[in-house]
Amino acid sequence: MIYPKVYIVLLNYNGWVDTIECLESVLRNDYPNYQVIVVDNNSPDNSMEYLKAWAEERLDVWVNPDNPLRNLSFPPVPKPIPYVYYTREEAEKGGNLEIEEELKNKMSKDITSKYTLVFIQSGGNLGFAGGNNVGIRYALAKGDFEYIWLLNNDTVVRKDSLIKLVEFAEKNNIGISGSILMYYDSPNIVQAYGGHINKFLGTSHRILKKEQIKDKLNYIAGASFLINRRVIEKIGLLPEDYFLYYEETDYCFNASKNDFSLGVALDSVVYHKEGQSTGANKKLKSEIDALSLTNRIKFHKKYLGGGIGLWLGMVLAFFIRIGKGQVDTIWKMMRINKTFNLNS
Secondary structure (H helix, E strand, O other): OOOOOEEEEEEEOOOHHHHHHHHHHHOOOOOOOEEEEEEEOOOOOOHHHHHHHHHOOOOOOOOOOOOOOHHHOOOOOOOOOOEEEEEHHHHHOOOOHHHHHHHHHHHHHOOOOOOOEEEEEOOOOOHHHHHHHHHHHHHHHHOOOOEEEEEOOOEEEOOOHHHHHHHHHHHHOOOEEEEEEEEOOOOOOEEEOOEEEOOOOOOEEEOOOHHHHHHHOOEOOOOEEEEEHHHHHHHOOOOOOOOOOOHHHHHHHHHHHOOOOEEEEEEEEEEEOOOHHHOOOHHHHHHHHHHHHHHHHHHHHHHHOOOHHHHHHHHHHHHHHHHOOOHHHHHHHHHHOHHHOOOO
């Protein structure tokens, strides 16, 4: 098999510790033809400087010796790791060919350098779609790839996670492919095989049994999201009008509408620290929940027609939150924007 080039895009926001652990696992993977891009969404915690320090062998991240997944990211890969650093504007134009050529020449002379990295500072908190789109635009400007692998920075991967994912996509001509997601803290428990949308209510549910993939798979979870280049050329970039949540669901529905298939590679496994990639704390939980509900309304009206199903779905969501004492979430959602107008 000829292995097509894959750009691996990691999006960071206030999560440099997780990102480094993820990179340590990604750089051990046995896929023979890939390039890693890390996009930072202007993190207030100075993430980019920590990432550079790690690549330059000035910083290591401690991994708990009792962690059953420690072997996926420890001991550290050889350093220093050559990298290029771009602003968003520079990256979206394809970067600097001269600098990248110098980097390749440096690698050919230094046998300890097996990898290179592309660091991109987006310059603002562009959200999940906006940040990943910066990395995708860089790859499109290069024009030398067949797949983009969007990988959450709060994951670690097996050595064969990517090669199994690409082999599955190639063999089955899949437009958007996903891995099995397992819980990082409970690595023997399935987090999701993908997701299902109730097309009447608009509610989303994780698929937890592989037997249900065939009949229920409506979207691939964004934590491991392999996109065939043909999909990007046909339907464009990720939708940026959600900011957080439902972007991958929207993209999968759009792809399916344009005759691209979805699939889950059952031998590609990714371990996910659920919730870490948002950079959220307890104070932000209700805001995030409110945003998720708001985005569900946007998605329903765009793909499922709105109407009585949307009304019933939101009433159900409200009662669930009232039962949990989360009334503040409802008021915050109503204040976010005019999306709450279910009739518009």
